[in-house]
Amino acid sequence: MALGARPDGVRRHNRSALLRRLHTLGPGSRTELAAELGLNRSTIKALVDGLTEAGLVTERAVAPDGTAGRPSLLVSPRPESLCVLAVDVAVERITVAVVGFGGRILVGRHRRAQRGDTEPGAVVDLVAAVAGALSLGGLRPAEAAVSVPGIVRGADGLVHEAPNLRWSEVPIGARLGAALGLPVAVGNDADLGALAEHRRGVARGVGDVVYLSADVGVGGGVITGGLPLRGSTGHVGEVGHMVLRPGGRLCYCGCRGCWETEVGEQALARALGLPSDASRRRLVTELRAIAEGEDTDRRLGEYANWLGVGVVNLVNLLAPELVVLGGLLAELPPDLVTNVESRARDRSLVGRAAARSVRIRPAQLGGQASLLGAAELAFERVIAAG
Amino acid sequence: MALGARPDGVRRHNRSALLRRLHTLGPGSRTELAAELGLNRSTIKALVDGLTEAGLVTERAVAPDGTAGRPSLLVSPRPESLCVLAVDVAVERITVAVVGFGGRILVGRHRRAQRGDTEPGAVVDLVAAVAGALSLGGLRPAEAAVSVPGIVRGADGLVHEAPNLRWSEVPIGARLGAALGLPVAVGNDADLGALAEHRRGVARGVGDVVYLSADVGVGGGVITGGLPLRGSTGHVGEVGHMVLRPGGRLCYCGCRGCWETEVGEQALARALGLPSDASRRRLVTELRAIAEGEDTDRRLGEYANWLGVGVVNLVNLLAPELVVLGGLLAELPPDLVTNVESRARDRSLVGRAAARSVRIRPAQLGGQASLLGAAELAFERVIAAG
The missing domain is CATH 1.10.10.10 (Winged helix-like DNA-binding domain superfamily/Winged helix DNA-binding domain)
Structure with missing residues (x-):
């Protein structure tokens, strides 16, 4: 209206x-x-x-x-009375779930991705097969939505570029829609993570939120005035490619000194003295050991510094009340997070000026944030249709 | 609703x-x-x-x-049938105008600011005197709004900090409201510049816009999905304090390497080889000479570089279709702007991925942008009340 x-x-x-x-x-x-x-x-x-x-x-x-x-x-x-199909295409695994009215996962399947599994055709086949199997259980999703770690055009679900999946100009919305016989919305994984944490996680009820997630890349999603920041096209939030260190490391995007090169998964492995292809599990184990050993400053001081520079910039630009750390960032030692939080309050003009103080908290929905966000995206359309 | x-x-x-x-x-x-x-x-x-x-x-x-x-x-x-009082408090001058239904300035006064004129009490007295004089002409504004170069809490018009006016925690909305007997809204000058350029200037009809304005400081305003980005509190868009050059020049905000220190008025004077307190007029004269002499690259190459780094970051973060250059930035030589535009297209992940190309254009409303934006802010409330 x-x-x-x-x-x-x-x-x-x-x-x-x-x-x-x-x-x-x-x-x-x-x-x-x-x-x-x-x-x-x-x-x-x-x-x-x-x-x-x-x-x-x-x-x-x-x-x-x-x-x-x-x-x-x-x-x-009644959860089963109205449901949607949610899909999360991540580099390491593909998850398909049916989420019911009220936001609970009714049934879900995931597959650890092997080489080739994340090619667009393979994703479409897998999702269609799982959706077919689930519908035998009597669930009939009204809409579907997919989370993709890439730059997405919201209007028609075209994925312009998803570098870590090696996708370029993939009309995944249209292809999945045809295979499923359902309308399919597509969203960026960090945008959807932000949406889920805002609706059902640590950012519930908070009006202005920045959600940051580091996995292979670093993504961001923004909630402003209680609503997702999407722009007209959905191309927002490539926070990982904020250039913070001109002349720094070369990023795959072609620039030098992108934030991602200082705070992404590889940068964290480097900071921890691990090989750049160390497994996620090994990184997490190491981070927990550091937190227990109270050795954070010595081991991760410079990492925290670069995380802080980017967070200060985002606070100055977007004035969030809450910054949510998702993906691998949710595993950072608590004292490192406290350190970055103090810096965001003291060093940002907006952080100092605003009467309220910005808080930084780990995400609550863990690995399910993007999947649950996809479900919310699909529900938006179901609900708007009444 | x-x-x-x-x-x-x-x-x-x-x-x-x-x-x-x-x-x-x-x-x-x-x-x-x-x-x-x-x-x-x-x-x-x-x-x-x-x-x-x-x-x-x-x-x-x-x-x-x-x-x-x-x-x-x-x-x-009928312009006179419904009007608002718009005030622009800038470092160099204070402008008061009555703007009519339809957006045209019906009558306006401005005063070049001398020392002391921009103190809050002096501003309130001046505005009340001008408003009184104007109302003798039979105009009766329904609401008022003020543009301030600072961090503003939208809800009640408290100016947290306006460093170049030396204001700190000034409840200018309440004070002016009491003096005028009118509801007074308060906005940040760059936010209001963005609003005005979007409603009545070069960004008319464009859904996603970033407006940048360099005067003493560097400010930004964002339009996203056709609406101003304000967050819950109105504290957004401190783009001038995006840290882009860690370890760079000290900014008054306490950080080093803020964008403002590389592209603000003083930085431009430095780039042009002029004293840091060179007048606005002198800067503009010099910029026009450079544009005519086709000497931009040699004289302003590094300045353009830093302007470009910040614009690329904003394109990655906010995916605007259009970046509007206001204030002193509207005076930059056209070939410099073209150069920054190419860079924004080629170097930003979002700029490359999006099918549409980001454009960079000078502002159209010149020195009146913030004033007209204040009028629009006041009209929003008049119109919402029906």
Whole structure:
């Protein structure tokens, strides 16, 4: 209803608002729902009755909380009644899940990726096969969405470039859509990680968030004013390619001194004195040993310095209340994170000026952030359609 | 209407949408307005009749464009019927203007700032005096807004820090509001410059824009998906304090190597071989001579390099379609701008990957951008109130 609105659009608008509320925050009494949405009792009753009839929610009486009066009816989403297919294509593994109304994973499969498994054709075949197997269980997703570690055009799901998958100009949205017979949205993995942490993780209820994730590359997703920052095309958040050290190491993107070359997985391996192809598991083990040995400053002082420079820049540019560290960054020793947090507060003009202090916290959803974010992306369309 | 909507809100919503359309794009026929807002003829007629009755618009018949049928009625905003007070507090001068419905300046005054003139109390007195004088002319602004070169909390108009005015924690919104007896919004000068260039300047109709302005400091404003990027608090866009050259020059903010130290007014004077306190006029004269002498590369090669590094970072982070150069940056030689534009396209991952190419253009509204942006900020509230 950005421009003109008609009375006949109001009911659909309110139905979507109610679905969104139930999906994001879970069950609520009719009284709570009416208050939160700013609607009167009879409007809520009509809407809930419609959803019950469609099988989307159940209602049961709950005892009033010690106050007098009739028990209120608790409205709960029925997870299986409305579901989406979520896919996470990562360098090391491909995950396919069906996520139900309310945001819970109903069923999921993942496969460790061998050479060739992440080629676009192989991904399409795998996802179609898994989706077929899952639908035998009676689940019928209404929409699908895919997370890809690359630069994505949101409008049609074209992946311009996903260097670590070696994808270039791959219309994965259209190809998967044809194979599945479903509308397929595509998002960048860090953008979707940000969305998931905002809806269901450590950033729940926080209006301005920067989510950073280091795996093979370094990606970022931004929530501003409670909404994902996407621009008109969805090409935002290539924080890993912020040049911070002109004349520094050569990045695959062609520039020197990109942030990724100082804080990505290889840079972390270098800082830890491990070979640049050390496994994720080995990096994590080493990081935990450092945290226990209280040896962080000596071992990771310079790494922390470069992490701090980039975080200060992002705080100055985007003024987040919270910076969420995802992927490998979630494993950094707590004292290193505290150190970067102090720096973000003291060294950024915005951090100092704002009355509130920026916080830095590890992500809560771990390896499932991008997958759950893809599910949220798909649900956005389901819910908007009412 | 973010959450629940009621039928009684629809009329007000539509009235606001129509006011916004007329304010931003100017006159339109009833037929055009109906089509653009997605409303039917009778709804538009009722809305326009309401606005005519309130004295906000005039209608006159225009000849049909060669087609058969009745002449359509052209609906035009009446500038004096609805106006706002806009104030631009800059280091060198203070400007006060009344801007009418439709965005045109009806009357304005400016004063070159002497020492002391930009102290908060002096600004309040000056603005109140000018506003009083203007209202004798019969203009009665409905709201006011102020542009300040500093970090502003949007919610209540507190200026946390405006270093070049030497303001710290100044509640200018509340103080001016009390003096004027009007609601006063406050915005950052670059944010408001971005808003004005987007609504009425070179960025009109462009969805994703980064506006950069160098004067004493370097500021930035961002439009994303057609809307200003403000975050929950309004503290965004301190692009001048992106650290790009760790270990570089000391910035007043306490960091070394902020972008501002390489591309701000003083850096430009340095690059041109002028004293660091050279006047704005002298800098501009020198820049024009360079442009004519085709001597840009030799004289400003390194300056262009640092401008380019920052622009590449912003393109990677925010994926603008258009970067607008305001303030002193609007005076840079065209071949320097072309050079930075090529670099933004070739060196940024996003610039290369996106099918569209980022463009870099000088601002169109010149020294009035922030003032006009303040007017737009004030109008947003007038229009939302319907």
